[in-house]
Amino acid sequence: MSNIVIIGGTSGIGRELGEYYAGHGHSVVVTGRDAERAEKIAAEIGGTVRGIAVDLADPPGIAGALAEVGPVDRLALVGIQRDRNSVKDYDVGGAVDLVTMKLVGYTTVVHALLDRLTPESSVLLFGGMAKDRPYPGSTNISIVNAGVLGMVRTLAAEVAPVRINAIHPGVVGDSPYWVGAAGLLEGVRAQTPSGRLVTMGEVVEASVMLLENRGLNKVNLTVDGGFA
Numbered sequence: 513m514s515n516i517v518i519i520g521g522t523s524g525i526g527r528e529l530g531e532y533y534a535g536h537g538h539s540v541v542v543t544g545r546d547a548e549r550a551e552k553i554a555a556e557i558g559g560t561v562r563g564i565a566v567d568l569a570d571p572p573g574i575a576g577a578l579a580e581v582g583p584v585d586r587l588a589l590v591g592i593q594r595d596r597n598s599v600k601d602y603d604v605g606g607a608v609d610l611v612t613m614k615l616v617g618y619t620t621v622v623h624a625l626l627d628r629l630t631p632e633s634s635v636l637l638f639g640g641m642a643k644d645r646p647y648p649g650s651t652n653i654s655i656v657n658a659g660v661l662g663m664v665r666t667l668a669a670e671v672a673p674v675r676i677n678a679i680h681p682g683v684v685g686d687s688p689y690w691v692g693a694a695g696l697l698e699g700v701r702a703q704t705p706s707g708r709l710v711t712m713g714e715v716v717e718a719s720v721m722l723l724e725n726r727g728l729n730k731v732n733l734t735v736d737g738g739f740a
């Protein structure tokens with residue numbers, strides 16, 4: 513049984529990754545911003561799953577929030593706080609929150625858990641294809657997802673032999689975030705060579721491969737049906 517920590521595991525892809533590992537008999541910690549919600553989601557997932565509160569937008573509080581977490585075999589950094597922003601109409605507050613939670617927050621989690629990783633551990637960072645294909649309102653999402661490329665390079669060098677990989681999904685058609693966005697989804701699907709949008713299940717399968725396959729290190733994997 514491995515110990516899995518999923519930062520941002522109360523919704524969407526993170527939750528489905530938690531369900532995968534719990535379903536395979538592993539011990540899982542899922543986090544969100546609110547302890548009560550995280551505990552509720554953990555109970556819904558079932559198995560050996562614990563829910564705790566970790567706010568990625570508050571890096572000084574992260575080490576304390578993770579104090580009770582034991583050894584970590586697999587760490588997935590999935591959390592996202594959406595920020596619709598453009599340089600013409602720039603919301604500085606939203607930008608600071610997103611850059612802080614995704615770049616400083618992810619890095620702070622790795623820092624805080626360093627003493628609980630082993631040479632066999634692996635870390636998976638979530639970026640996204642907005643890094644290569646900006647869309648209206650994606651200014652900061654494009655910036656932070658591109659930042660994940662730099663995180664992979666530097667963390668892989670600094671925490672070796674711990675493996676560090678990143679996954680960059682395109683639009684994930686069945687994720688809760690896109691509920692009510694049928695028009696946008698259809699536009700992306702029409703331009704996707706595979707003729708369909710990727711699913712959370714497919715992103716989870718690819719995530720598990722990156723987390724588990726010991727030959728994979730410093731990989732930035734695109735999962736977008738060929739849209740890029």
Ligand SMILES: NC(=O)c1ccc[n+]([C@@H]2O[C@H](COP(=O)([O-])OP(=O)(O)OC[C@H]3O[C@@H](n4cnc5c(N)ncnc54)[C@H](OP(=O)(O)O)[C@@H]3O)[C@@H](O)[C@H]2O)c1
Pocket residue numbers: 519520521522523524525526543544545546549550566567568569589590591592593613638639640641680681682683684685687688689
């Ligand atoms: N869905 C897509 O189409 C898509 C496309 C490309 C890339 N991605 C990437 O894939 C990852 C998962 O996306 P998703 O759509 O599955 O996400 P989601 O359903 O929106 O879930 C976001 C998660 O992040 C947590 N979270 C939000 N703010 C946080 C904060 N300040 N500190 C800690 N946790 C926080 C949420 O927990 P609480 O709400 O409980 O706090 C939740 O567990 C993200 O990194 C996203 O950038 C997704």
